[in-house]
Amino acid sequence: MNIVVQKYGGTSVGSVDKIKAVADKIIKKRAEGFQVVVIVSAMGKTTDELLSLAKAISDTPDPREMDMLLTTGEQVAISLLSMALISKGHSAVSFTGHQLNIQTTSLHQKARIKDISISRVIEAFEDNKIVVVAGFQGVTDNHEYTTLGRGGSDTSAVALAAKLGARCEIYTDVEGIYTMDPRKLTKARKINKISYAEMMEMASLGAGVMHYRAVEMANKYKIPLYVASTFSEEPGTIIQFEGEDSMEETVITGMASNLEDIQVTVINLPSSTGNLYRLFGQLADREVNVDMISHMITEDGKMYVSFTIPKEDLSIAEDIISNWQQEIPEIKWEINKNIAKISVVGLGMRTHSGVAAGVFKIMAENNIEIKMVTTSEIKITWVVDSCLEEKVITLIGKGFGLVTVE
Amino acid sequence: MNIVVQKYGGTSVGSVDKIKAVADKIIKKRAEGFQVVVIVSAMGKTTDELLSLAKAISDTPDPREMDMLLTTGEQVAISLLSMALISKGHSAVSFTGHQLNIQTTSLHQKARIKDISISRVIEAFEDNKIVVVAGFQGVTDNHEYTTLGRGGSDTSAVALAAKLGARCEIYTDVEGIYTMDPRKLTKARKINKISYAEMMEMASLGAGVMHYRAVEMANKYKIPLYVASTFSEEPGTIIQFEGEDSMEETVITGMASNLEDIQVTVINLPSSTGNLYRLFGQLADREVNVDMISHMITEDGKMYVSFTIPKEDLSIAEDIISNWQQEIPEIKWEINKNIAKISVVGLGMRTHSGVAAGVFKIMAENNIEIKMVTTSEIKITWVVDSCLEEKVITLIGKGFGLVTVE
Numbered sequence: 001m002n003i004v005v006q007k008y009g010g011t012s013v014g015s016v017d018k019i020k021a022v023a024d025k026i027i028k029k030r031a032e033g034f035q036v037v038v039i040v041s042a043m044g045k046t047t048d049e050l051l052s053l054a055k056a057i058s059d060t061p062d063p064r065e066m067d068m069l070l071t072t073g074e075q076v077a078i079s080l081l082s083m084a085l086i087s088k089g090h091s092a093v094s095f096t097g098h099q100l101n102i103q104t105t106s107l108h109q110k111a112r113i114k115d116i117s118i119s120r121v122i123e124a125f126e127d128n129k130i131v132v133v134a135g136f137q138g139v140t141d142n143h144e145y146t147t148l149g150r151g152g153s154d155t156s157a158v159a160l161a162a163k164l165g166a167r168c169e170i171y172t173d174v175e176g177i178y179t180m181d182p183r184k185l186t187k188a189r190k191i192n193k194i195s196y197a198e199m200m201e202m203a204s205l206g207a208g209v210m211h212y213r214a215v216e217m218a219n220k221y222k223i224p225l226y227v228a229s230t231f232s233e234e235p236g237t238i239i240q241f242e243g244e245d246s247m248e249e250t251v252i253t254g255m256a257s258n259l260e261d262i263q264v265t266v267i268n269l270p271s272s273t274g275n276l277y278r279l280f281g282q283l284a285d286r287e288v289n290v291d292m293i294s295h296m297i298t299e300d301g302k303m304y305v306s307f308t309i310p311k312e313d314l315s316i317a318e319d320i321i322s323n324w325q326q327e328i329p330e331i332k333w334e335i336n337k338n339i340a341k342i343s344v345v346g347l348g349m350r351t352h353s354g355v356a357a358g359v360f361k362i363m364a365e366n367n368i369e370i371k372m373v374t375t376s377e378i379k380i381t382w383v384v385d386s387c388l389e390e391k392v393i394t395l396i397g398k399g400f401g402l403v404t405v406e
Numbered sequence: 407m408n409i410v411v412q413k414y415g416g417t418s419v420g421s422v423d424k425i426k427a428v429a430d431k432i433i434k435k436r437a438e439g440f441q442v443v444v445i446v447s448a449m450g451k452t453t454d455e456l457l458s459l460a461k462a463i464s465d466t467p468d469p470r471e472m473d474m475l476l477t478t479g480e481q482v483a484i485s486l487l488s489m490a491l492i493s494k495g496h497s498a499v500s501f502t503g504h505q506l507n508i509q510t511t512s513l514h515q516k517a518r519i520k521d522i523s524i525s526r527v528i529e530a531f532e533d534n535k536i537v538v539v540a541g542f543q544g545v546t547d548n549h550e551y552t553t554l555g556r557g558g559s560d561t562s563a564v565a566l567a568a569k570l571g572a573r574c575e576i577y578t579d580v581e582g583i584y585t586m587d588p589r590k591l592t593k594a595r596k597i598n599k600i601s602y603a604e605m606m607e608m609a610s611l612g613a614g615v616m617h618y619r620a621v622e623m624a625n626k627y628k629i630p631l632y633v634a635s636t637f638s639e640e641p642g643t644i645i646q647f648e649g650e651d652s653m654e655e656t657v658i659t660g661m662a663s664n665l666e667d668i669q670v671t672v673i674n675l676p677s678s679t680g681n682l683y684r685l686f687g688q689l690a691d692r693e694v695n696v697d698m699i700s701h702m703i704t705e706d707g708k709m710y711v712s713f714t715i716p717k718e719d720l721s722i723a724e725d726i727i728s729n730w731q732q733e734i735p736e737i738k739w740e741i742n743k744n745i746a747k748i749s750v751v752g753l754g755m756r757t758h759s760g761v762a763a764g765v766f767k768i769m770a771e772n773n774i775e776i777k778m779v780t781t782s783e784i785k786i787t788w789v790v791d792s793c794l795e796e797k798v799i800t801l802i803g804k805g806f807g808l809v810t811v812e
Contacts, residue, residue: 016462050482056422057486058493065492068500069485072478076456079475080463086471087464094474098504099549143505 003125003166004029007039007135007157011173012230013077014044021231023084025171026130030090035125037164039135039157040081042073063108067137067147071097074134074153082132092130095120097137097145102156104138104146111138111146113159121164133160151211158214162221170210171230176237177202177209179402180255185393187403191253192235195242198253199225201345201379207256215239242347251348251355252400257393259386261291261308263336263372264317269303270328279305282320288313292341292374292381306372308341308383339371340389343381344396356380362399368392409531409572410435413445413541413563417579418636419483420450427637429490431577432536436496441531443570445541445563446487448479469514473543473553477503480540480559488538498536501526503543503551508562510544510552517544517552519565527570539566557617564620568627576616577636582643583608583615585808586661591799593809597659598641601648604659605631607751607785613662621645648753657754657761658806663799665792667697667714669742669778670723675709676734685711688726694719698747698780698787712778714747714789745777746795749787750802762786768805774798 006026013019029036042050050069054061061069078094085092097104100120104111124131135153138146148155154170161168177199178188194202196219203212209227218225218239228236269275276295283290288309295305309317314335325331349355356375359382363370368391372383384392397403412432419425435442448456456475460467467475484500491498503510506526510517530537541559544552554561560576567574583605584594600608602625609618615633624631624645634642675681682701689696694715701711715723720741731737755761762781765788769776774797778789790798803809 016459019463053422053482053486054489057425057489060493061489062492065485065488065500068488068502069482072481072485075478075481076459076475079471079478080459082471082474083460083463083467086468087466094471096474096551145502 002034003037003164004034005037005039005157005161005164005166005168007153007168007170008041008230009153009170009172010041010044010047012171013040013081016080018231019043019077019080020084022171023081023088025230026085027088027090030130037121037131037133037160037166038081039133039153039160040074040077041135041153042070043077043080046073046076064144067108067145070147071134071137071145074136078132078134082130085130085132090130091128092132093124094132094134096134097156098139098143100133102138102159104140104148106140106142106144106146108144109147110149111140113138113148113155116159116163118160118163121160151213154210154214155217158217158221158223158225161223162217167224167226168218169226169228170214171228172209173230174209175229175232175234176227177239177254179253180257180393180397181207184257184390185255185397185403187397189402189404191237193238193240194253195347196239197242197378198345198347199239201343202254202256205256205343205345206258207254207343250346250401251352252344252346252396252402253348254346255342255344255393255396255400255402257340257342257389259340259389260310261339261341262311262314263306263308263339263383264314264321265304265306265334265336266321267302267304267332267334268328268330269305271297271301271303275303276305278324279320280307283309283317286316286320288316292372292383294372294374308339308372311337336371338386339383340386340392341381341383342389342392342396343379344400345379347378349378349380358399359396362395363392366391366395408440409443409570410440410575411443411445411563411567411570411572412575412577413559414447414577414636415559415579416447416450416453418577419446419487422486424637425449425483425486426490428577429487429494431636432491433494433496436536443527443537443539443566443572444487445539445559445566446480446483447541447559448476449483449486452479452482470550473514473551476553477540477543477551480542484538484540488536491536491538496536497534498538499530500538500540502540503562504545504549506539508544508565510546510554512546512548512550512552514550515553516555517546519544519554519561522565522569524566524569527566557619560616560620561623564623564627564629564631567629568623573630573632574624576620576631576633578615578633579636580615581635581638581640582633583645583660585659586663586799586803587613590663590796591661591803591809593803595808595810597643599644599646600659601753602645603648603784604751604753605645607749607782608660608662611662611749611751612664613660613749656752656807657758658750658752658802658808659754660752661748661750661799661802661806661808663746663748663795665746665795666716667745667747668717668720669712669714669745669789670720670727671710671712671740671742672727673708673710673738673740674734674736675711677703677707677709681709682711684730685726686713689715689723692722692726694722698778698789700778700780714745714778717743742777744792745789746792746798747787747789748795748798748802749785750806751785753784755784755786764805765802768801769798772797772801
């Protein structure tokens with residue numbers, strides 16, 4: 001029995017007509033001989049509407065009741081999609097997270113899937129039914145409703161595919177994974193095949209259409225993934241294991257940029273690993289997500305530590321450093337709010353040396369100051385002035401072949 | 407521990423502001439020392455909106471998926487009400503029908519409650535929580551979601567009150583039970599106390615604010631019932647057992663009328679009980695709800711049978727009779743679409759003889775033709791021409807003291 005798990009996002013089921021079109025797409029897959037499980041998100045703006053209702057009730061809505069509220073969004077979508085399938089003459093049945101016993105941890109709004117019971121799915125297959133499952137939701141051992149947070153429906157789909165030994169298709173409003181968000185690089189190229197490692201890096205940069213958690217889980221359980229457009233027949237992007245099949249011959253697979261971070265530089269810290277630990281330990285304790293870190297020790301034993309954090313965490317960082325300044329008055333800090341963080345990702349970096357040098361060359365030739373740089377095995381990230389973001393994207397896009405060739 | 411079950415209908419929770427006001431009302435009850443369980447319907451027009459979504463998908467939406475869809479309405483309402491209670495500093499927790507294991511039969515959209523597990527309610531009481539429960543919904547043994555059909559939330563409230571040994575308060579958009587729907591009899595009087603028997607008759611006429619099923623269950627399990635307005639402090643109506651407390655000294659407690667039925671008269675049927683059984687048996691088999699029946703046998707052994715049915719069932723009745731006409735060509739039938747069915751209800755009829763005579767007297771004095779009449783122990787129902795409905799209501803209202811005295 002060939003099983004496929006298809007996931008349709010909120011924009012894909014955003015209206016009655018779109019739901020009917022999705023039903024046709026599912027029926028087509030069924031006709032190809034597959035048993036189909038469909039994971040659906042809430043229709044279009046539903047979640048936003050529910051959130052604004054909650055905000056009108058309370059500035060800080062109770063998280064448990066918030067999940068009680070939000071889980072209705074997917075329940076509406078699965079019932080309507082099942083109705084559409086049935087009205088087109090197919091057997092279908094919908095299940096909520098509770099009905100399928102999608103067991104999660106108990107952290108409301110950020111729950112993680114522990115296990116899924118597939119007995120009802122198998123029963124439905126035996127009755128030749130298409131199975132429609134509410135994404136984004138689960139239940140705790142105590143039957144409390146939970147939601148999975150950002151990327152939740154993708155994660156539901158991958159988890160179910162893992163349990164069923166199925167392949168997983170993610171349908172969305174773009175035609176696959178691009179070398180870069182086409183809103184930022186207009187001629188960005190669609191990637192035909194990408195490795196899990198690259199996809200995870202792209203996802204962690206918020207640039208890969210899919211959420212990191214889902215890709216990580218697909219990688220862990222070796223679930224074949226495919227990302228394509230809901231309403232187009234264009235081939236999408238295959239996510240595969242390295243060496244599984246011939247990959248495209250590129251050094252850099254994709255690029256991402258963001259303007260959401262700020263750079264903080266702490267000056268005149270007494271040099272010690274203990275002080276580095278104190279600084280980043282306190283930031284971690286207060287759940288500040290530090291991304292890039294670089295530090296330098298001066299001749300007289302002082303440290304300069306520079307790091308990037310999300311803009312909204314600035315006040316926490318300032319609070320931590322100014323407390324330290326009470327003890328050691330010479331500690332100072334600088335904030336740079338106008339930064340762009342550019343990243344390039346590619347497995348090719350492992351075998352092609354000098355990718356970083358290639359980036360530096362392009363930057364130098366164009367007199368662009370690199371304010372900070374970090375590298376990992378398959379990723380280079382650097383910081384430039386935010387007003388130069390577009391210029392850098394264009395230069396790197398051309399320089400590393402990330403754009404379509406005319 | 408004094409427990410009260412309060413039920414708030416859809417108009418009572420029709421907006422964020424109304425939900426906040428309902429929260430205040432619940433908190434007030436809590437402050438009086440009660441453990442409170444609240445049953446909520448879907449907000450305002452939610453159910454209608456969900457129905458129209460389903461209709462846009464399919465003319466005949468699958469009943470199971472319909473229940474999957476509709477149960478979201480109450481789930482939204484319970485989460486928002488719980489958030490409101492919590493944001494006002496009270497502990498509260500909401501439960502769906504599934505979570506509370508409100509076990510029902512498996513007939514979708516018309517399920518009946520079999521049992522309710524109250525262990526989670528008791529646990530919540532021990533944590534001093536206000537319990538908010540989704541009305542109108544339950545689950546089958548196989549964890550399929552069901553809805554209870556019309557009057558479902560009232561029934562949920564009464565059933566839960568029965569399990570908890572609690573009193574039950576029904577809050578709605580009117581101030582209690584009136585002698586008649588004030589839209590039909592402008593000076594209708596609010597009834598302070600009414601017996602279960604009368605309330606059941608009123609409810610079965612669709613005239614008692616509450617649905618028949620809920621009143622019947624309250625009567626069966628001897629649940630004290632109280633019906634009042636959500637947004638007014640005016641005392642409402644107490645429903646009580648006969649002789650439990652002094653009732654009002656009236657012969658007629660209430661009146662109802664409807665224009666929804668038609669009168670069918672079958673002429674020249676061969677006279678036999680077998681033929682009566684055949685006629686009404688076939689109507690019952692096709693789920694036609696026959697209300698009034700009268701028949702007459704002519705000297706030459708033919709029967710005239712007259713009965714009322716809902717307008718929408720006319721084609722079924724004609725189908726049944728015309729099939730019969732194929733066998734016995736002399737059978738004919740007449741349809742009267744312009745009828746008003748008027749009913750008066752009152753325990754006083756048992757002890758005061760001549761109530762029917764009193765009705766006939768008023769009709770006769772005003773030259774109003776009675777086309778059909780049936781009586782039961784505490785109810786008289788008769789049919790007049792629909793254009794006379796208002797006149798009859800006014801005459802009976804005055805004649806039997808159903809209006810407020812200026």
